[in-house]
Amino acid sequence: MTSATPQDHRINRRTIIRGAAWSAPVIAVAASAPSAAASPREFRIAPLSDFSATRCVATSAGTARFRVTLRGAAAPVGTPVSLQLPAGLTFTAGGTTANVTTVADGVVNVPAFTVTGPAGSYAITGTVNAQVSPAQVFGDVNPSPGTVTELRRSVGPATTAPTFSTVAMTGITTGTLGAISGDQAATGTVSIGSNAAVIVSPGGSVQIWGNNSGTQAPNHSILAVGGTNVSGVRLVDSWTSVQASNAGAGGVAAGATGAAVYQWYRNGTGTGPLTTTPVTGISGNVIDAQSNDGYSYVLTSAGLYWWANTGATAAATLIAGTAGATQFSSYAVRETAYTFGGAVLMANGSVQTWSTAAHTLTPRAGFPASIRSIEAGPSAVFALTNDGGLYSSGGAFSSSTGGANWTQRATGVSTFNTWSISNYSGGSYINAAGAVTQFFAASASGIAYTTAARALASGVQAVKVFASDGTYLALGSDRRVYAWGGNLDSGGATLPAAVTGISNAIDLNVWGYHQPAGSFYGGGYIITSTTC
Known part of the structure; x- marks a missing residue:
């Protein structure tokens, strides 16, 4: 490439690991109402790590993850969370919505899904409730052969x-x-x-x-x-x-x-x-x-x-x-x-x-x-x-x-x-x-x-x-x-x-x-x- 040619970053641009690439479809993650003992403002949701996937290949459950906290500590096990996938992603079990609960340490494991849309970087957005700022997990999707x-x-x-x-x-x-x-x-x-x-x-x-x-x-x-x-x-x-x-x-x-x-x-x-x-x-x-x-x-x-x-x-x-x-x-x-x-x-x-x-x-x-x-x-x-x-x-x-x-x-x-x-x-x-x-x-x-x-x-x-x-x-x-x-x-x-x-x-x-x-x-x- 020359200086006027992009740096496909990289999993980075223009190579297998670079070729992963950038997108915007969004997985909206909204936590359901907290317990009566806690104020909604005391909950927080944050990304744990970026994820990687290959187009047309099902991911494993937990490939995409969030962490929910309450008053600075891990949210209780069993805190309900609702998930919705955007166009281009489908849960392996079917559909684009799912209801899950937190596991140990407040972790939210997104169920297995398959990317049917193009290669790109998908932003997974998590929201505890309307009163708390959302979080995002970014995922790079590699293309299938063509x-x-x-x-x-x-x-x-x-x-x-x-x-x-x-x-x-x-x-x-x-x-x-x-x-x-x-x-x-x-x-x-x-x-x-x-x-x-x-x-x-x-x-x-x-x-x-x-x-x-x-x-x-x-x-x-x-x-x-x-x-x-x-x-x-x-x-x-x-x-x-x-x-x-x-x-x-x-x-x-x-x-x-x-x-x-x-x-x-x-x-x-x-x-x-x-x-x-x-x-x-x-x-x-x-x-x-x-x-x-x-x-x-x-x-x-x-x-x-x-x-x-x-x-x-x-x-x-x-x-x-x-x-x-x-x-x-x-x-x-x-x-x-x-x-x-x-x-x-x-x-x-x-x-x-x-x-x-x-x-x-x-x-x-x-x-x-x-x-x-x-x-x-x-x-x-x-x-x-x-x-x-x-x-x-x-x-x-x-x-x-x-x-x-x-x-x-x-x-x-x-x-x-x-x-x-x-x-x-x-x-x-x-x-x-x-x-x-x-x-x-x-x-x-x-x-x-x-x-x-x-x-x-x-x-x-x-x-x-x-x-x-x-x-x-x-x-x-x-x-x-x-x-x-x-x-x-x-x-x-x-x-x-x-x-x-x-x-x-x-x-x-x-x-x-x-x-x-x-x-x-x-x-x-x-x-x-x-x-x-």
Whole structure:
């Protein structure tokens, strides 16, 4: 990915564990009336932990949990609680409502349920009564296997409203997750959206395509080492260079452990062979993997590793002090100058960043507490907290309230996606009601942080968003993909519209690039599947 391409966080964006993704359908949890001896105001309900599920696969009872307290202590066993599921979730026993009671320590175990809606991050809301503030548990839902379609955006200046078209990929019918990156390459007036794209299928095989990768859509090749197809892959990422004379592309594919990490790369002429090689020097269980123009990264239980990713061999280096880190976000862009870096969420909850070849970490002062996810770019770092607070820091916000310091930009956020480049930053987020908000800031132009609502079709909630420089996508609860173009400083900005010919979408991804004082490019991929 480039800096103008989203960080699919991660279970994080754009990989099996990143591909989990963000939503807004809500499970409303309302406790029934308390005993006469207690005032309703003395009850509290709070989340115990995030949950994870896979589309079309039944969860176990207690996958989602709350805790009810009375006067600061655990509520009595047997305190009744009523549950209601939103569209897209159904209790295994049938229906969308259930009455349960608390167990030991005030715990509320949500009964087993199945996700029939699209992949997304579902916000489970709990309410003791109308007089007490509700709580939320966030859950990430991974997609089930499906067919893959490439999405392409028309090329044009900021004042021209973009159009979107699709190309059905040949022979990819069981895609589960992937990554995509692009640049200013185009065919006529349409972006070539797959300059570097990868899709993982069950069993961990990796399908790869793209103009810079040697096989253009609708065709693809299989990632292999020494003539043997790679298998067991659980995480992928890709990059393509936006440097005008550079047609290079590459990426990373990672299995369950550091012994199963692979680099793939094609040189900058765009005509050489695609080379795949194992990455050495990595230990521990893999948590996340990301790849950018110049450097790739893998986070394991042992810490965060990096390596230069444009050679015939690849040897990783461990960043000191990162053991126990829970997530990271990286970026790189190579235009007239080369800029790269990232942020890592340390075991103690602090945020540290890097921006030098030595990958020396620098503490980021003033970070918010209880961070759930982070995204980093050349001019902005974002953090989403467990209570739904969205915070920003970085040079893109120098003209905004709070400036470059950590500043809260929104509340009640269930998920978000961002981009930044050259002191410009933008993105979109979803609240617990499924509503989408687009945002933008540009200190380079003196534009303070600003927002705009982005409604989907009537009655449709957003369950997932992806943002890139000038190209935005949302996955609706109706399993359609909504696309729009333009940042909030663009005269030709459009509103979300369903992509023609796409139904039963379960996952997607986006890329976007805006040439300085030039045209916008963009695209993505969409995974579609049948009903559960």
